[in-house]
Amino acid sequence: MPEASAVVASSESGRKVTLGTQVYAALSQRLVGGELAPGEKISLRHIAETLGTSVMPVREAVSRLVADGALEVSPNKAVAVPVMTREAFCELTTVRVAIEGFAAEQAAYNHKNSDMAGIAAHDAAFRRECEAAIPDRVAALKANRNFHFALYAAADLPTLMPIITGLWLKIGPVLNLDLRLSSQRLAIGGAEAQHARAIAAVRARDGKEARAAIKQDIETTAGLIAATGRLAR
Amino acid sequence: MPEASAVVASSESGRKVTLGTQVYAALSQRLVGGELAPGEKISLRHIAETLGTSVMPVREAVSRLVADGALEVSPNKAVAVPVMTREAFCELTTVRVAIEGFAAEQAAYNHKNSDMAGIAAHDAAFRRECEAAIPDRVAALKANRNFHFALYAAADLPTLMPIITGLWLKIGPVLNLDLRLSSQRLAIGGAEAQHARAIAAVRARDGKEARAAIKQDIETTAGLIAATGRLAR
DNA sequence: TCAGCGTAAGTGTGATCACAGACCGCGGCA
DNA sequence: TGCCGCGGTCTGTGATCACACTTACGCTGA
Numbered sequence: 001m002p003e004a005s006a007v008v009a010s011s012e013s014g015r016k017v018t019l020g021t022q023v024y025a026a027l028s029q030r031l032v033g034g035e036l037a038p039g040e041k042i043s044l045r046h047i048a049e050t051l052g053t054s055v056m057p058v059r060e061a062v063s064r065l066v067a068d069g070a071l072e073v074s075p076n077k078a079v080a081v082p083v084m085t086r087e088a089f090c091e092l093t094t095v096r097v098a099i100e101g102f103a104a105e106q107a108a109y110n111h112k113n114s115d116m117a118g119i120a121a122h123d124a125a126f127r128r129e130c131e132a133a134i135p136d137r138v139a140a141l142k143a144n145r146n147f148h149f150a151l152y153a154a155a156d157l158p159t160l161m162p163i164i165t166g167l168w169l170k171i172g173p174v175l176n177l178d179l180r181l182s183s184q185r186l187a188i189g190g191a192e193a194q195h196a197r198a199i200a201a202v203r204a205r206d207g208k209e210a211r212a213a214i215k216q217d218i219e220t221t222a223g224l225i226a227a228t229g230r231l232a233r
Numbered sequence: 234m235p236e237a238s239a240v241v242a243s244s245e246s247g248r249k250v251t252l253g254t255q256v257y258a259a260l261s262q263r264l265v266g267g268e269l270a271p272g273e274k275i276s277l278r279h280i281a282e283t284l285g286t287s288v289m290p291v292r293e294a295v296s297r298l299v300a301d302g303a304l305e306v307s308p309n310k311a312v313a314v315p316v317m318t319r320e321a322f323c324e325l326t327t328v329r330v331a332i333e334g335f336a337a338e339q340a341a342y343n344h345k346n347s348d349m350a351g352i353a354a355h356d357a358a359f360r361r362e363c364e365a366a367i368p369d370r371v372a373a374l375k376a377n378r379n380f381h382f383a384l385y386a387a388a389d390l391p392t393l394m395p396i397i398t399g400l401w402l403k404i405g406p407v408l409n410l411d412l413r414l415s416s417q418r419l420a421i422g423g424a425e426a427q428h429a430r431a432i433a434a435v436r437a438r439d440g441k442e443a444r445a446a447i448k449q450d451i452e453t454t455a456g457l458i459a460a461t462g463r464l465a466r
Numbered sequence: 467t468c469a470g471c472g473t474a475a476g477t478g479t480g481a482t483c484a485c486a487g488a489c490c491g492c493g494g495c496a
Numbered sequence: 497t498g499c500c501g502c503g504g505t506c507t508g509t510g511a512t513c514a515c516a517c518t519t520a521c522g523c524t525g526a
Binding site for chain 1: 253257292293296297300301302321324325327328331332335339390391392393395396399400403
């Protein structure tokens, strides 16, 4: 590796995490952060060069992402970010409501009181961005993501977290694509209200209410995106 | 490759599916089929030799399985089938009830009438094995698995299938471990009744009832395994 | 006979090389 | 001027080599 890469190569850290895992994390972050647009083609060698590694770790990371459905390999052997059809988007939303709703419900039952601070902090950051005069939309989406994952983590079901992460890996690109294209409005309708409702429900250990809040949060946001008519087919 | 392997090397088939995917399929089958016991160590080179390939495809398959939680890499760099604690088993059962129950419920709503034939056929095969004088337990478990997956596939939610497959990849080893060790009894208590109940509910498009049947099916089977006290910790 | 150390084999991980196939563009021909 | 064909480049995939590290066996010493 001639010159060190800024993305991987947190070279100071211990040699416990493999390069392939680091590449996977880097690609995941770009995917869920919307830096990779749907339909965009990916080249193993180009990514390897960008990240300052060889093709090997990139291959491992990409194969995992393909297995997760976060990337797609065309019959012509080209790796690309999948373009989501409206149908697939609706189906994904259905599954998200079921699984993330369940996670929220379990969080209401199983959370420790010490979990609430972090959840509330992320919600506060999200609310701050939403109510700002000139909202930083990237920061808002990041705070939103942090809020959701902190909430789900409070359910204390380790099996569930990678599953939900895989779901977000798929919606990340279309979410941020919408964000990028509709730069005039904040594509978050009443999310703050649902977040507050969810937090109150979790605090009260009311699982059904927490599930309902998350369900509405997901569905309204998904509805806004579907309404743009920007999805394929 | 000096001599052809019987496991991979379906050499007649087209060059559409990569070797890594074939190895992944082979390992998954061994895992869910219980040929790999919990705690058993595996070696990349040994598997490659067994399957008649190089380490490369095996590495890709194993990295995916590790990402899925179906395999585990110890801090000493050794890859092994995870030994499941009772706590983890209970948590996994909880998640399974939620997700597979949801899938059954959706199957009740969304299934096409043509789906029922396959589901009923697998159930019949399972019932046949259960009621046989000398039941073939491996065949019974396979029929059980086919029944569940055919049912879930009828939900027509493509996103859900890999998730459920990942769940079964984790329980496969402990399920078959129990099967192997308690060779005297058939560790399936009333599963046939729950299956019949589920089929009737799906036919009647009664989602709640279908979910309840699958929930009870999963929980009673899990309870039998947990009762053996064979789980770690 | 037993303890302890050193070497050798085996491990996963990463890099490099080799190869078949696809895609793009330039050049020649009608 | 338009169209067909061919060559070079780039793609992913698989094999082989190299390396740091762990483990375990066997030999040597007391």
